[in-house]
Amino acid sequence: MKSGGKMSMTINGEMGEEMKQKFRAFPYKPYTIQIDFMNALYDSLDKGGIAMLESPTGTGKTLSIICSALQWLVDRKQSLNDDSLVDTHPNGTNGKNGDCVGSDEEPDWLRNSFGSKEVESPKKKVKVKKRLGFSSKKREETEIEESFRDLYSQLREIEVDLEHNVIVRGDGERLDDKEFLVDEYESGDEKNGLSKRKGGGVCCGSSSSDDDNEDKGFSDDEEEETDFKIYFCSRTHSQLSQFVKELRKTTFGNELKVACLGSRKNFCINEEVIKLGNSTLINERCLDLQKNKNSQVSKKKNSGVDGRKRQTKASSGCPMLSKRKLQKQFKTEMTEKGPLDIEDLVRLGGNLGTCPYYGSRSMVSAADLVVLPYQSLLSKSSRESLGLSLKNSVVIIDEAHNLADSLISMYDSKVTLSQLELVNSSLEGYFQRFQNLLGPGNRRHIQTLMVLTRAFIQTLCNTDDANFVNSSGSECSLCINEFVFSLNIDNINLVKLLLYIKDSNMIHKVSGYGDKIISLQNDTTSVLSAFRALAGILLSLTNHDSDGRIIISRKKPTESGQQGGYLKYVMLTGEKIFHEIVNEAHAVVLAGGTLQPIEETRVRLFPWLAQDQLHFFSCGHIISPDNILPISVSTGPTGQPFDFSYSCRSTSAMVGELGLLLCNLVTAVPQGIIVFFSSFDYEEYVYDAWKASGILGRITKKKRLFREPRKNTEVELILKEYKESIDANSGAVILAVVGGKISEGINFSDGLGRCIVMVGLPYPSPSDIELMERVKHIDRIGDPKKNSNVTCFNGDAQAGFEVLRSCKHRGKEYYENLCMKAVNQSIGRAIRHINDYAAILLVDTRYTSDSSKKNISHPTNKLPHWIKNRLVSKTSSYGEVHRLLHQFFKFHKSKLI
Numbered sequence: 098m099k100s101g102g103k104m105s106m107t108i109n110g111e112m113g114e115e116m117k118q119k120f121r122a123f124p125y126k127p128y129t130i131q132i133d134f135m136n137a138l139y140d141s142l143d144k145g146g147i148a149m150l151e152s153p154t155g156t157g158k159t160l161s162i163i164c165s166a167l168q169w170l171v172d173r174k175q176s177l178n179d180d181s182l183v184d185t186h187p188n189g190t191n192g193k194n195g196d197c198v199g200s201d202e203e204p205d206w207l208r209n210s211f212g213s214k215e216v217e218s219p220k221k222k223v224k225v226k227k228r229l230g231f232s233s234k235k236r237e238e239t240e241i242e243e244s245f246r247d248l249y250s251q252l253r254e255i256e257v258d259l260e261h262n263v264i265v266r267g268d269g270e271r272l273d274d275k276e277f278l279v280d281e282y283e284s285g286d287e288k289n290g291l292s293k294r295k296g297g298g299v300c301c302g303s304s305s306s307d308d309d310n311e312d313k314g315f316s317d318d319e320e321e322e323t324d325f326k327i328y329f330c331s332r333t334h335s336q337l338s339q340f341v342k343e344l345r346k347t348t349f350g351n352e353l354k355v356a357c358l359g360s361r362k363n364f365c366i367n368e369e370v371i372k373l374g375n376s377t378l379i380n381e382r383c384l385d386l387q388k389n390k391n392s393q394v395s396k397k398k399n400s401g402v403d404g405r406k407r408q409t410k411a412s413s414g415c416p417m418l419s420k421r422k423l424q425k426q427f428k429t430e431m432t433e434k435g436p437l438d439i440e441d442l443v444r445l446g447g448n449l450g451t452c453p454y455y456g457s458r459s460m461v462s463a464a465d466l467v468v469l470p471y472q473s474l475l476s477k478s479s480r481e482s483l484g485l486s487l488k489n490s491v492v493i494i495d496e497a498h499n500l501a502d503s504l505i506s507m508y509d510s511k512v513t514l515s516q517l518e519l520v521n522s523s524l525e526g527y528f529q530r531f532q533n534l535l536g537p538g539n540r541r542h543i544q545t546l547m548v549l550t551r552a553f554i555q556t557l558c559n560t561d562d563a564n565f566v567n568s569s570g571s572e573c574s575l576c577i578n579e580f581v582f583s584l585n586i587d588n589i590n591l592v593k594l595l596l597y598i599k600d601s602n603m604i605h606k607v608s609g610y611g612d613k614i615i616s617l618q619n620d621t622t623s624v625l626s627a628f629r630a631l632a633g634i635l636l637s638l639t640n641h642d643s644d645g646r647i648i649i650s651r652k653k654p655t656e657s658g659q660q661g662g663y664l665k666y667v668m669l670t671g672e673k674i675f676h677e678i679v680n681e682a683h684a685v686v687l688a689g690g691t692l693q694p695i696e697e698t699r700v701r702l703f704p705w706l707a708q709d710q711l712h713f714f715s716c717g718h719i720i721s722p723d724n725i726l727p728i729s730v731s732t733g734p735t736g737q738p739f740d741f742s743y744s745c746r747s748t749s750a751m752v753g754e755l756g757l758l759l760c761n762l763v764t765a766v767p768q769g770i771i772v773f774f775s776s777f778d779y780e781e782y783v784y785d786a787w788k789a790s791g792i793l794g795r796i797t798k799k800k801r802l803f804r805e806p807r808k809n810t811e812v813e814l815i816l817k818e819y820k821e822s823i824d825a826n827s828g829a830v831i832l833a834v835v836g837g838k839i840s841e842g843i844n845f846s847d848g849l850g851r852c853i854v855m856v857g858l859p860y861p862s863p864s865d866i867e868l869m870e871r872v873k874h875i876d877r878i879g880d881p882k883k884n885s886n887v888t889c890f891n892g893d894a895q896a897g898f899e900v901l902r903s904c905k906h907r908g909k910e911y912y913e914n915l916c917m918k919a920v921n922q923s924i925g926r927a928i929r930h931i932n933d934y935a936a937i938l939l940v941d942t943r944y945t946s947d948s949s950k951k952n953i954s955h956p957t958n959k960l961p962h963w964i965k966n967r968l969v970s971k972t973s974s975y976g977e978v979h980r981l982l983h984q985f986f987k988f989h990k991s992k993l994i
């Protein structure tokens with residue numbers, strides 16, 4: 098496989114005998130591009146490292162991934178069996194010499210503990226690396242790195258434990274105060290993260306056996322762990338189900354063991370728990386039930402003569418986990434039935450009366466293929482919680498078009514003013530009640546937590562505090578160090594405090610007591626959730642100064658739903674997070690319909706890999722060029738130029754002209770039309786204007802008109818009605834929103850989407866302070882000295898425009914790419930198979946101007962090749978657009994006759 102550029106197609110026409118042999122599981126005769134794709138993937142897996150493979154939607158990408166990757170797995174297992182293959186573990190390498198210790202501007206405790214947080218670099222196998230052309234620079238791992246690694250993983254475990262440890266409450270009964278008293282606590286060796294709880298003796302960094310058991314759930318008969326596996330992850334559960342359906346079409350469905358993972362919300366069959374509705378509550382309730390069960394198991398365990406663990410039937414806990422026999426049967430049936438998706442597993446669990454969530458998890462160790470959502474694989478705490486080991490494995494991330502942003506957002510954290518106030522009142526109440534009973538260690542740490550909480554509250558409430566920041570806006574952003582120094586909390590050792598929080602179990606004790614008090618006052622707010630949010634922010638504050646920013650929002654809550662003040666940590670760098678995955682896995686493959694611009698992804702996720710060492714493959718579409726008609730529409734039916742830029746889009750001339758365009762389209766286009774707007778607010782504005790002017794009536798005379806609802810749960814019903822209208826031959830129009838559910842995950846094949854209309858360029862709002870921090874961060878990549886001072890926003894777009902103006906290149910490019918990625922994602926809803934056809938109208942003069950100059954950042958240069966090559970980038974008038982549409986649909990109608 099060629100690396101570092103677009104790979105040319107190598108095989109034409111019929112699939113050769115050799116290919117038939119190589120990809121024997123492919124159930125049909127593959128198209129040329131499918132063979133090319135399978136070859137490219139197979140070669141990438143052979144070589145290891147990172148690859149990006151692009152194949153447009155509707156080209157059978159999923160089937161190609163299955164037949165190539167699983168073939169590679171089978172071949173590799175075979176070859177291991179044959180000659181006990183020698184170790185191959187090629188990975189990317191962090192070429193940068195990042196032996197960075199903390200700067201003088203960091204608090205001492207942070208510098209001591211995290212000074213080397215940036216220096217982690219992928220382990221290297223020099224021999225393999227040379228073969229791959231990776232950098233051969235070797236860096237010694239210092240003691241401090243090891244120390245950082247230990248501590249960092251301990252802190253991540255805090256997240257896991259916070260998720261798993263849940264309080265036991267007495268369902269409204271008045272509980273004994275003794276229940277809430279924190280065990281006496283002494284801090285130990287801070288540098289090594291050691292601390293101990295008197296009477297508990299639990300070392301931080303290793304979970305107790307109880308903790309291990311707590312989230313296990315299913316009977317764990319010894320399963321042989323496979324040598325290596327393939328992890329396939331995608332964005333949504335429906336995409337994962339689609340993957341399993343495609344897998345069943347191949348022979349691999351019966352040959353390999355498959356585990357399909359999902360959330361408790363998707364899997365749970367305990368009616369009492371499901372009815373809680375919300376994911377967090379379902380997780381907490383489930384774990385709560387396990388804890389009840391495990392506390393009983395634990396008591397039995399302790400009474401064991403030989404001190405060994407004994408499995409026992411629990412009389413409490415979830416009833417869906419009470420029968421080992423059923424659990425075994427679940428696993429047997431799962432293996433016998435072949436690959437099952439989430440719905441199948443839920444059905445199977447329901448029929449047997451045993452938990453499908455833990456049932457599917459119990460299959461992971463023996464599975465050759467694990468199918469799971471993004472979140473479960475990319476977040477380290479989730480991987481640890483699920484017991485996933487990526488060592489020597491292959492990770493395939495599908496729908497990877499926004500991977501960098503999705504990845505970093507998993508590490509954001511947020512606490513609201515009302516949560517802080519709840520924590521504060523709980524701590525005060527607790528301290529008042531128990532201070533005479535608490536030991537000095539507990540007293541000190543709880544008081545420290547109170548100091549922090551009050552400092553955060555004061556920051557959010559005191560808008561006149563000139564010492565803090567020259568706050569000219571309702572939202573400000575600061576680096577971590579600026580933040581802690583401004584609040585005078587730099588002398589608080591957060592690492593130590595977090596270890597205390599983890600070891601002492603105080604969050605549960607205090608929130609249990611707080612909840613008790615609150616429940617007596619008939620308030621249902623969860624104190625535990627508030628504590629967890631605070632702990633999340635504290636954990637974020639232990640990140641490296643340049644890894645992210647703290648957003649301070651002092652907005653006032655409004656009746657229209659705007660939330661009140663909050664502190665939010667926004668992670669900006671994905672490099673270190675992604676590096677953990679690359680470091681462990683044999684190969685990481687990013688797949689998607691459109692992965693461009695690859696350079697942005699490389700710089701943000703794996704900058705250590707030189708541009709020419711990235712395996713990149715891109716193929717065209719399987720459809721005939723005649724099946725698409727993309728046009729840049731610069732003027733409307735009356736000759737009014739289309740300009741949907743921020744300042745012009747709401748003028749009556751623009752909104753009216755767009756309405757006339759749609760009046761025209763409903764007569765020229767058969768069946769379904771999807772119109773994409775940049776936001777719900779703008780769609781609503783246009784809809785109301787059309788209604789008032791009578792344009793809406795003219796449109797609905799020809800086709801029914803639907804609107805994408807703001808609530809995702811209501812989309813299905815609207816789509817059902819939309820489809821019924823089209824099936825009834827009356828045709829329909831749906832007004833949708835870029836970034837909404839329709840643009841992200843709904844397929845409008847055939848008549849459902851004969852024309853996609855993109856209204857303007859959907860640039861994200863420049864008044865979004867988090868976005869502007871990302872823009873600034875990306876602009877600074879490679880130029881770390883560039884100033885990253887305090888940013889203040891008033892809620893208008895001006896501050897954002899100033900940020901964009903001050904950017905050199907990368908930041909602006911990222912902002913523009915966000916827009917065009919959203920366009921590509923939306924227009925990719927149509928054309929879903931080889932015989933599908935659709936028109937794509939890009940409505941704005943900005944899609945046409947400058948196109949002749951071949952400016953790399955021109956919007957149309959960011960369209961997928963197969964669309965760009967067919968784009969009618971200039972028309973003399975709207976009349977020409979109408980003529981082209983007429984011809985296009987007439988041609989396809991004639992083909993049906």
Ligand code: SF4
Pocket residue numbers: 314361364365366367370382383384386415416417418452453454455
């Ligand atoms: S064990 Fe399974 S069925 Fe029971 S509450 Fe948890 S997820 Fe639901």
